[in-house]
Amino acid sequence: MPKAVSAIAGHPLRMRRILVDGAIGAVAVAGMAAMRGLYSNELMLFNFIVFLALAQGLNIIYGFTGYLPFGYVGFYGAGAYGFALTVMHLHLPALLGMAAAAVAAILLALLLLPLLRLSGAYFAIASMAAAQAVYEVVANPALEDITKGPYGVSLAEVFAPAVSYYIALAILAGTLALVVWLRNSRFGLSLQAIRDDPVSAAMAGISVVRGRTIAWLLSALVAGLVGGVFAWHISVFYPDTAFDISISIFATVFLLFGGATTLSGPLLGVLILYGIYNAIGVTVPQYFQLTYGMLIVVLVLFLPNGLVSLLTARGIRVP
């Protein structure tokens, strides 16, 4: 390795960035851990963790490579059913179910690798169709003996909400650490280079296919693990719940609202928008669709690059 390259790795500016990013991630995880003792609606807190992790998982593939999969929920559903089938049929411990959730999502991502040959809207729509196809298979009544078809699964034997809450927190912590690494490593920079210009990236010696594939698998892995821990925490669910397209939409909106490629953007997006979502749901549920829809329109019109662009447009680097 050339001398100058190793000098860059220890750049003091980069060390400061890693510390700031790490501190933000640690505050987010510690905050969600502390909230469990302060707020009684654990399910709502759990859902916050789910979306905090999903928005960051989506950040890996969209923020760093520019691919926006509308069918991101497919990996989440694959993880949920990977967990459920392992626990139901093999009667294995929940932690092994989590491993199965990860494997299921990775296998689906490998199966869908050819989608990366598409780009833009074509990729987004194709990924949504793929997620729908997986849903149709899982929800098929003819597969009732295996997946329970449309009738849903019950995993009462492993139900342990306190444990699954902290496992979800651990997944969030791991995902945030992954994003911090991507933001501050040469591999993460190489992904951003591919996103900026794949031809130039290749002429910098970067393997474009390898970079995109790794980002795709990492992103799917996060969604699979989150889906798995969702199944563990909820313990009774249906294909419609695990493959609900609104999970993709929410994660996408939260990510875009905050600002992709950053660590703090998706965190802010979830905390603000999912906070508003829950507040509206509790106070004036009849106006929910209207309020949320208007919010998204305003976002697209006035902040297309997310909240963080208020600072980045002034040349300020956002963690």
Next chain:
Amino acid sequence: MERLAKRFGGFRALDGITLHLHAGEVLGLVGPNGSGKTTCINVISGLYPPDGGQVTFDGQPIGAQASHRLVRLGINRTFQSPKPFLSLTVRENVDLAAYYGGREAPLGVDALLASLELDRMAERPAAELNSAQQKTLDLARAMATGPRLLLVDELAAGLNPAELARMAERLRRLAEAGLALLVVEHLMAFIDRVTDRVVVMAAGKEIFEGTLVAATQDAEVVRVFLGGGHHG
């Protein structure tokens, strides 16, 4: 490269062209728009697979390898329209190439940035650079991979006279250091300052090889560039 061919549908962009280039030599590739110059660079750099013929580098056929593998063999290029990574800083642009290029470059990143007068803007995003600076960054990124063959695609376009002179001097220094350079250019004054010999292309074929002075006196070259029928 021997009898290289590339077709786009029914259009023959390269029609059996043969070029030889040695270490330390600067070969100019000139010709009217659409004659196949940039296609030639795109094929050698792995952007397009050839439809016929062979590219040989260091005595080994390189086939239709992916661009990043060719970079690691020692082939790199610049682009007619500069293509830096706009969201990254100048230093990150060059650092990535030095790291992933897979070859030891003669200069480290800092020295390379200084030699190309990019050191003062090293921590600025590439998007903030003007067009001439982005072209220089393209060159820096290519140089960071330690190439032995550098394909230079219209580097002079849009540069002012002072920038042209500096760029010509840089390319000459690279050749003196042993690099082989293939320079595609419309600006004949630049070609004259930089190259040892030129190949003139028309419709995907070579129509002349020799010095630039001889090329300007060749009847076929004059006809291709200025148009008109045969005299006499």
